[in-house]
Amino acid sequence: MALTPQDIARIANLARLELNPFESERMLTQINGFFDIVEKMRAVDTSGIEPLSHPVAAVQDVALRLRDDVASEPDNREANQRSAPAVERGLFLVPKVIE
DSSP states (O other), rough: OOOOHHHHHHHHHTTTTTOOOHHHHHHHHHHHHHHHHHHHHHHHHOTTOOOSSGGGGGOOOOOOOOOOOHHHOOHHHHHHHHSSSSSTTTEOOOOOOOO
């Protein structure tokens, strides 16, 4: 997949960017280079290859430093909601902004 200068102009317009011709050409080259890399990666047969848990895991054993999933901070919900204008069942109540 390769982009054209018209594609770059449209993307710049959608992103509200103002690119001069040099920047536009540079962007075209960079994005097409990115797509070339993606196409090369897609061409590699990866069937039967297990995903790695860490990039270095291919060359050495990596012990992931995982911690227990426990609450480490005290529950201050009530104290934090005291100054709120409206609270119901532990939730902040706000005015409806979308009809």
